[in-house]
Amino acid sequence: MKTSRRKFLSSAVLAGGASALMPLKSCYSENNKGTGYPDYTKLDLARDQPVLKRELFTTPVIIDKLELLRDRENFICRVRSKDGAEGVSIGHPFLGNHGYPMFERSLHRYFIDQDARDLDTMVFNAVEKNIKKQGIPLCIQIATIEFAILDMLGNIAGVPVGKLIGGIHHSEISIYLGTQIWEMRNLEPEESLELLAKDVEETSARAVKLRAGSGDNLGVNNEIVPGRTEKLCKMAREKFGDEMVMMIDGNGTYSPDEAIRLGRFLEEMNFHFYEEPVPWDWYEEQARVGNALSIALAGGDVEFGMHAFRWLIAHDAFDVLMPDTFYFGGMIRSMRVARMAEVAGKVISPHMSGGGLGFLYMLHMVSSCSNAGKYHEFKMFETRDANGTIIPIQSKTEPFSSKDGNVSVPTGSGLGVHIDPAYIKTHKVIYG
Amino acid sequence: MKTSRRKFLSSAVLAGGASALMPLKSCYSENNKGTGYPDYTKLDLARDQPVLKRELFTTPVIIDKLELLRDRENFICRVRSKDGAEGVSIGHPFLGNHGYPMFERSLHRYFIDQDARDLDTMVFNAVEKNIKKQGIPLCIQIATIEFAILDMLGNIAGVPVGKLIGGIHHSEISIYLGTQIWEMRNLEPEESLELLAKDVEETSARAVKLRAGSGDNLGVNNEIVPGRTEKLCKMAREKFGDEMVMMIDGNGTYSPDEAIRLGRFLEEMNFHFYEEPVPWDWYEEQARVGNALSIALAGGDVEFGMHAFRWLIAHDAFDVLMPDTFYFGGMIRSMRVARMAEVAGKVISPHMSGGGLGFLYMLHMVSSCSNAGKYHEFKMFETRDANGTIIPIQSKTEPFSSKDGNVSVPTGSGLGVHIDPAYIKTHKVIYG
Numbered sequence: 054m055k056t057s058r059r060k061f062l063s064s065a066v067l068a069g070g071a072s073a074l075m076p077l078k079s080c081y082s083e084n085n086k087g088t089g090y091p092d093y094t095k096l097d098l099a100r101d102q103p104v105l106k107r108e109l110f111t112t113p114v115i116i117d118k119l120e121l122l123r124d125r126e127n128f129i130c131r132v133r134s135k136d137g138a139e140g141v142s143i144g145h146p147f148l149g150n151h152g153y154p155m156f157e158r159s160l161h162r163y164f165i166d167q168d169a170r171d172l173d174t175m176v177f178n179a180v181e182k183n184i185k186k187q188g189i190p191l192c193i194q195i196a197t198i199e200f201a202i203l204d205m206l207g208n209i210a211g212v213p214v215g216k217l218i219g220g221i222h223h224s225e226i227s228i229y230l231g232t233q234i235w236e237m238r239n240l241e242p243e244e245s246l247e248l249l250a251k252d253v254e255e256t257s258a259r260a261v262k263l264r265a266g267s268g269d270n271l272g273v274n275n276e277i278v279p280g281r282t283e284k285l286c287k288m289a290r291e292k293f294g295d296e297m298v299m300m301i302d303g304n305g306t307y308s309p310d311e312a313i314r315l316g317r318f319l320e321e322m323n324f325h326f327y328e329e330p331v332p333w334d335w336y337e338e339q340a341r342v343g344n345a346l347s348i349a350l351a352g353g354d355v356e357f358g359m360h361a362f363r364w365l366i367a368h369d370a371f372d373v374l375m376p377d378t379f380y381f382g383g384m385i386r387s388m389r390v391a392r393m394a395e396v397a398g399k400v401i402s403p404h405m406s407g408g409g410l411g412f413l414y415m416l417h418m419v420s421s422c423s424n425a426g427k428y429h430e431f432k433m434f435e436t437r438d439a440n441g442t443i444i445p446i447q448s449k450t451e452p453f454s455s456k457d458g459n460v461s462v463p464t465g466s467g468l469g470v471h472i473d474p475a476y477i478k479t480h481k482v483i484y485g
Numbered sequence: 486m487k488t489s490r491r492k493f494l495s496s497a498v499l500a501g502g503a504s505a506l507m508p509l510k511s512c513y514s515e516n517n518k519g520t521g522y523p524d525y526t527k528l529d530l531a532r533d534q535p536v537l538k539r540e541l542f543t544t545p546v547i548i549d550k551l552e553l554l555r556d557r558e559n560f561i562c563r564v565r566s567k568d569g570a571e572g573v574s575i576g577h578p579f580l581g582n583h584g585y586p587m588f589e590r591s592l593h594r595y596f597i598d599q600d601a602r603d604l605d606t607m608v609f610n611a612v613e614k615n616i617k618k619q620g621i622p623l624c625i626q627i628a629t630i631e632f633a634i635l636d637m638l639g640n641i642a643g644v645p646v647g648k649l650i651g652g653i654h655h656s657e658i659s660i661y662l663g664t665q666i667w668e669m670r671n672l673e674p675e676e677s678l679e680l681l682a683k684d685v686e687e688t689s690a691r692a693v694k695l696r697a698g699s700g701d702n703l704g705v706n707n708e709i710v711p712g713r714t715e716k717l718c719k720m721a722r723e724k725f726g727d728e729m730v731m732m733i734d735g736n737g738t739y740s741p742d743e744a745i746r747l748g749r750f751l752e753e754m755n756f757h758f759y760e761e762p763v764p765w766d767w768y769e770e771q772a773r774v775g776n777a778l779s780i781a782l783a784g785g786d787v788e789f790g791m792h793a794f795r796w797l798i799a800h801d802a803f804d805v806l807m808p809d810t811f812y813f814g815g816m817i818r819s820m821r822v823a824r825m826a827e828v829a830g831k832v833i834s835p836h837m838s839g840g841g842l843g844f845l846y847m848l849h850m851v852s853s854c855s856n857a858g859k860y861h862e863f864k865m866f867e868t869r870d871a872n873g874t875i876i877p878i879q880s881k882t883e884p885f886s887s888k889d890g891n892v893s894v895p896t897g898s899g900l901g902v903h904i905d906p907a908y909i910k911t912h913k914v915i916y917g
Contacts, residue, residue, distance in 0.1 A: 334790050
């Protein structure tokens with residue numbers, strides 16, 4: 054069953070050589086021998102490999118300044134090395150304003166005056182030494198800092214961020230359309246699909262994601278209108294044809310039994326993957342659903358725990374792992390999930406929020422994953438920040454656009470973009 | 486094995502009648518029938534019972550004002566009803582300053598203009614509708630709001646908080662000494678125990694908690710000095726005698742194998758419970774350790790997920806459940822854990838941070854739990870706030886003190902304390 058769940062997901066993995074593909078269960082023999090629990094040896098080995106490619110830097114890169122800038126609800130992180138190299142990241146477009154005091158009170162100390170080549174360790178400590186402050190708001194601040202440091206390191210080495218954390222495995226990313234979340238649930242199905250069709254036309258995307266149920270994350274089977282989910286799926290298949298790749302996201306609507314029932318329907322409808330049918334932290338239930346179905350299961354978007362991903366992978370709960378580069382605390386940690394997924398024959402497809410520079414971080418992350426899924430979440434090139442201002446960025450190389458549903462990863466150094474200095478100047482340094 | 490793990494924990498539970506004591510496994514038959522997973526029916530029923538006793542209020546209590554006050558790093562929540570009743574809580578003594586922007590941006594809306602008699606629902610929504618902001622900093626803000634509203638409701642009904650959420654099952658709480666965390670690990674064992682002996686003398690406590698390992702929450706068996714943990718335990722038993730009840734907290738130091746090895750030693754040393762041997766989110770490993778040992782396992786102090794506690798209880802990972810009233814988002818949610826624990830024959834013993842009004846919230850919470858453990862964490866009557874200022878409070882009834890290791894629960898209305906208005910006045914309203 055696992056094999057059939059995997060085979061549609063990533064040709065890259067299937068071509069990736071036997072060792073990376075060894076089924077996890079073949080190594081369930083050492084650590085937990087005789088205990089009835091999985092052996093995690095191979096997952097742990099994969100997770101714990103160094104991520105940042107230190108060998109690209111021959112001398113220390115001491116972090117001399119690490120600043121948090123603010124303009125009303127929006128935040129920017131700027132980092133400067135002793136030698137004058139700079140990096141800049143834009144914070145999360147609607148959640149950066151929730152946990153920003155943690156930048157000063159619990160995070161700055163783990164980065165300032167350190168050698169940026171030790172970024173793996175700095176990120177690890179920022180997460181693991183702050184467990185009493187744990188959660189998504191903390192991870193968002195860590196990610197914002199990490200993105201700025203990666204931008205600086207890329208600028209120093211003259212390479213894009215993907216090359217720093219895993220090498221460039223993909224120069225173009227195939228997208229699936231993940232916008233219209235509210236509309237996909239609350240309008241008449243005809244209207245929902247009409248809006249989606251406009252995005253398809255604009256991007257030539259070959260994959261779209263629908264939304265199932267009410268998305269209330271309660272696991273009690275609330276539908277906005279009874280029967281709407283199946284109706285929407287059927288109409289979408291009819292409207293977009295058999296060639297369109299379709300996925301669907303339950304956002305935690307269902308109980309395990311109902312999730313399995315709907316999953317069988319989605320199998321019949323030839324859906325590509327089935328995301329988060331049960332609430333995000335119903336791990337055991339998710340494993341039950343995953344093991345009962347042949348359709349690929351996807352999830353992990355609001356997860357911030359490394360150990361949780363390890364469990365979800367080992368127990369075959371998901372086939373497509375979806376850490377959010379912000380919510381999960383950055384690209385280095387997300388890469389560790391990708392590597393665990395890889396040795397288990399699974400793929401990665403990061404979640405992204407709409408707005409800000411989400412799509413940019415997603416592109417770099419995916420470019421560096423050998424086991425990236427076939428299609429990746431995309432919410433258009435909309436870059437409104439937390440104040441509703443469009444962030445004025447330009448790719449250092451070519452303009453951002455989607456051709457035949459593919460978006461090129463910026464090849465310029467660091468994050469590969471030029472941000473209008475006048476925009477940054479509207480923000481004042483509040484710490485660092 | 487489970488029976489022997491339980492029997493020392495709570496005479497109250499053992500006297501509590503057969504129905505409350507029915508072993509959980511006897512009901513593993515309905516919901517998940519034939520799936521190999523536990524049946525959670527009884528746990529879910531217990532969890533979902535109303536907590537706030539609405540029947541104490543015959544007319545609506547509309548929340549007219551809900552304010553966040555700030556003096557530098559310290560926060561206070563003040564609530565006022567349309568009829569002029571007031572409640573006040575003091576925020577967390579060192580973490581309230583991490584997530585306070587969430588009070589305004591994501592929480593205030595769930596409480597303002599609502600009928601405070603619907604507090605169960607308001608708290609539920611504040612947690613469940615904010616999953617993208619989830620974590621301890623969010624829960625701390627929710628708890629601070631809830632404590633203020635409970636204070637107000639208690640003032641209206643003329644009853645202490647415990648009566649609002651479960652009735653008064655205990656008017657005196659037996660404490661265990663949980664201070665000296667750093668000292669318990671980093672000094673020579675002789676010196677560590679000398680400091681503990683001073684606290685014992687001051688409080689006449691009959692129970693003390695030691696600390697095992699490095700407490701780094703990494704699960705890789707780091708000890709400050711090799712062999713120190715066993716040495717400390719032996720010396721403590723010798724110093725305090727066989728009558729002293731002793732528990733120990735690993736703070737996530739150990740791998741499962743090492744946790745089990747140390748657990749067997751603790752069984753020989755007749756320890757009362759063994760807290761958090763493996764990292765907090767190693768659920769499966771915790772269950773493995775719990776099921777391998779006869780000593781009672783305790784934990785859950787940095788947990789903020791209801792579903793996680795449900796799993797941990799059903800899988801017999803812990804015998805003593807330790808939600809922190811702040812980190813877990815308040816007393817109502819903690820009561821839901823207590824009730825799940827009760828139907829599984831387990832006990833509750835809330836975690837508390839030192840400083841602030843932690844001990845006060847702990848006392849009220851424990852007073853209202855029929856299945857409270859025998860001993861509860863206590864870090865002295867120290868009430869320094871986030872600025873290092875001693876919070877000037879007086880019990881409305883009798884002074885706070887420990888007699889023979891017992892502390893009386895305040896019997897005055899609400900939280901049962903009078904806070905010097907001059908202290909509150911040093912704080913300015915920043916929202917609400």
